[in-house]
Amino acid sequence: MHVLTALLEDAWYSDYGANDRRRITMLVLLGLVLSFIVCFKLNRTWIIGAAIIFGGIFWFYLEQALVDHRQRLIGSMASLSAYGLGLLCAIIWQAMSERARRQQLHRHLRRSMSPDVADAIIRAPEGYYKAASGNRREVTVLFTDIRGFTHRSEEQDAGELFTQLNTYLERMVEVIFSHGGTVDKFIGDAIMATWGELGESDIDNQLNHSVLAAQKMLDVLDELNRSWEADGLKPFRIGVGIHHGEAIVGEVGSDQRTDFTVIGDAVNLASRIEGLTKALGVDLLISATVAEKFYDNFNWIYVAKVRVMGRDGGVSLWTPASAIPEENAVMQLVVNKYTSGDWVSASQLLEQINDESHFAGVAKFYRRLLFEVEVPAPGWDGLITIETK
DSSP states (O other): OHHHHHHHHHIIIIISOHHHHHHHHHHHHHHHHHHHHHHHHOOSHHHHHHHHHHHHHHHHHHHHHHSOGGGHHHHHHHHHHHHHHHHHHHHHHHHHHHHHHHHHHHHHHHHHBOHHHHHHHHHSTHHHHHHHTOEEEEEEEEEEEETTHHHHHHHSOHHHHHHHHHHHHHHHHHHHHHTTOEEEEEETTEEEEEESTTOOOOHHHHHHHHHHHHHHHHHHHHHHHHHHHHTTOOOOOEEEEEEEEEEEEEEEEOSSOEEEEEESHHHHHHHHHHHHHHHHTOSEEEEHHHHGGGTTOTTEEEEEEEEOTTOSSOEEEEEEOOSSHHHHHHHHHHHHHHHHTOHHHHHHHHTTOOTTSTTHHHHHHHHHHHHHOSSOOTTOOSOEEOOOO
């Protein structure tokens, strides 16, 4: 070993001069630069491997052309070692950058979806990146909003209200995550949640999980309201609307900020349906595309067919049924008579629904319609036109 070291030192200091050493030093530096460029510009492993092999061969023959034959061994060893070291450093840096990028994505995902879903995406992020590039997907969208929140924000103590609101949002997000949903965004006190935006192909699962989540959210809110009332705080009341349809999924935004989101008619309609919960005096409404899964389930009842702003066709709305079968029967007759244009019979049936009924809010909605217009217009199609958003 000592002999080899002595030979290398003798070759370096004795066999060639300062100009040759400077030339080799420049080649070493160029080798480092080239290796970094190769790794940062090429992302696929097989391309990097090929670049290492062909780059090494090219570098070896380049040095032989530039360095005197007596110093080929020393020069080639030095520059090729630098080339390999540069590639190794660049690969390590690239791996660290990729790890940091995945950790950042993981933190972002865990804020908007359940930990299990976020972990699955990180293990195989290709599906997320494919969805983020923009795709049409069959999705289920849920909107929920606190009734009268704007008015409360003008009267209630700000700190107290925000504490109450954050407690509510935290519990609602837990419910959405536990049912496999994604929190797309908060819009003030409103929540938009989605199922299927990452390619969930089982539509029945989407619908079932979204409806179960909505029902659980209402149950959890009842618990919170009892706790708040015990502490002297006013309770919250929310409306929940769910719709299933086609939407566009992807990342939108600017270079400074992007959001993975769902946009399109399905989102707009889900928001409109949630808004109608207040008009109909119910806590939960689902569209026909969601109710199709539950047609054989007597826990749901058809309550209206409406025409919302921006859509020509009608949207059928369903809500949880009453525990009293007689109430369900009367309410269904009211809706059928009104839709068919027999408003006299509908008005008479409404007298059987009192303020204590499960459908008191729906009955009030129809009474108001019948008070405003006593008979249907010629050619009436049975759709209730909603002028407001």
